[in-house]
Amino acid sequence: MSTTGYAKLQNDFWRSPKGMKLKKRNPAAGFLYILAISYAADNLTDGHISEDVAYYALDATDEQIAFLVDNGYWDESDTGDGWMIHDYLEHQNSREQIETTRAKDRARKARKKADSDTTSITFRPDSARNPDGGRLEGLNTKHKTQNQNSSSSEEEEDAQERAASAAQVEEQRMGESEVIDLWEPSPACQGHADELERAGRPHIDLDQLATTFRNKLHARGLAAYRLRPVTESLDAEFRTWITKECDFIEERTARNGPTHTPPRMTSTPHEHTATCKHVLELMNPMRGDYPQNPNGFGPSAEFTDDCQTVADRLNAGDSTQQALESISRNTQSA
Secondary structure (H helix, E strand, C coil): CCCCCCCCCCHHHHHCHHHHHHHHHCHHHHHHHHHHHHHHHHHCCCCEECHHHHHHHCCCCHHHHHHHHHCCCEEECCCCCCEEECCHHHHCCCHHHHHHHHHHHHHHHHHHHHHHHCCCCCCCCHHHCCCCCCCCHHHHHHHHHHHHHHHHHHHHHHHHHHHHHHHHHHHHHHHHHHHHHHCCCCHHHHHHHHHHHHCCCCCCCHHHHHHHHHHHHHHHCHHHHCCCCCHHHHHHHHHHHHHHHHHHHHHHHHHHCCCCCCCCCCCCCCCCCCCCHHHHHHHHHHHHHCCCCCCCCCCCHHHHHHHHHHHHHHHCCCCHHHHHHCCCCCCCCC
């Protein structure tokens, strides 16, 4: 039973002890806690989360559930099936309250429809007039009074209905905004773009086009594009955007010529030397196996020669192990 509406979350939840504990100690369990509140409100479960829902609809793990139970966010269900969100009904409307409100709303709309279907009172014929040909003032005054009362009542109901309609429109807009923000191009969209490119059409930057698409939907609303607030509807529209973007690029190219693409910067492969960092990192652990330089400064000639040998082997494409195996180390003690 999915319903359009909103669950309540206190404004200071982000800085409350409960919220801060979730954020610091187990963010994944915190997200599960929020998802569970959303699910319970959407399906009118009064805070009950069954095991199937927890594991298969909310993708909960045993560790996350244990954290929520141990820290008082969830309670074991009295029925033995799943858990109850702690103090859920202190903050959210119950199923009974919501269904009662809906029943009253349906009854009000039914009364309004019945009133609108009632035929207007017709004029009385001349035989119903008084002998002087005038209407009966008492009857006319009674009808007038009744019409005034009825009109006043209808005006109040119309005002309430307009307010409710405005609230529903605002809820719908907020729901649309969430759908638009969460939407991402599906693999089908990527496949459509790839197929067009294989056919010789221009390459499309899907990330950039998707950002433009979301901005347009936010600005104009889904109704302007005749879209439903579901990802499948947005995906279908975005595929047409991909095709139109190809058309636009081709038209611009035909009109202005191909867009200049700057040459790619290519990096020159590193050339190893006897003193480069890579060679010295390989050789320094073995430096003690080589004789000391007679003058006491810098590496010995034997060490430098072997460093150069390793550098040459690396430049030739050998692995580090092969390069090290190619040298003949002088193991004479200093």
